[in-house]
Amino acid sequence: MKLVLLSGSFHKNSRSIYILKEIKRFYPEFEMIIPKLDELPFYSEDLDKQRPEIVLELFSLVENVDGIIVCSPEYNHSIPAVLKNAIDWISRPAFNSVLKDKPVTIITQGQSPVGGARAQAHLKLVFDSTLSNIHMTHEMMISGVDNVLDMDGKITDEKVVKRLKRHIDNFIMKIKE
Numbered sequence: 001m002k003l004v005l006l007s008g009s010f011h012k013n014s015r016s017i018y019i020l021k022e023i024k025r026f027y028p029e030f031e032m033i034i035p036k037l038d039e040l041p042f043y044s045e046d047l048d049k050q051r052p053e054i055v056l057e058l059f060s061l062v063e064n065v066d067g068i069i070v071c072s073p074e075y076n077h078s079i080p081a082v083l084k085n086a087i088d089w090i091s092r093p094a095f096n097s098v099l100k101d102k103p104v105t106i107i108t109q110g111q112s113p114v115g116g117a118r119a120q121a122h123l124k125l126v127f128d129s130t131l132s133n134i135h136m137t138h139e140m141m142i143s144g145v146d147n148v149l150d151m152d153g154k155i156t157d158e159k160v161v162k163r164l165k166r167h168i169d170n171f172i173m174k175i176k177e
Contacts, residue, residue: 015146
């Protein structure tokens, strides 16, 4: 199975990247790719007519995977711009993009007790508009994220590991159906 892992943040201590790398570590039998979304130009209809090479690479990557795992923080009660920009690019052409019918699962994380709940809701709304196949399950939000990761970005809270593995196991099972 081949999966693309989309992060909503790319700073040097990105908790989303740490969590996605942990997922890769939990499932070494799968090919999982984390593209650098922060290198994409801002979406523009002008550029859409002759897409930059980096955008074409993202299109090809998404088109050729079995599913998408998103992990994101919440910025100002919503989706980080870097992630929204990537979704805007790969959602073209509208209603017939590489996202149409593509299985997507969403994980949010944050230091707050709600763990990115509003970003989770906004991401569902955005992916629904792209006709993606959103993984309908208990929401996977990691609250108090700084307390579950060690200095190397490894998840140290066994309850979080168990919940995360259950979430991804269920997503993989849905893809295989």
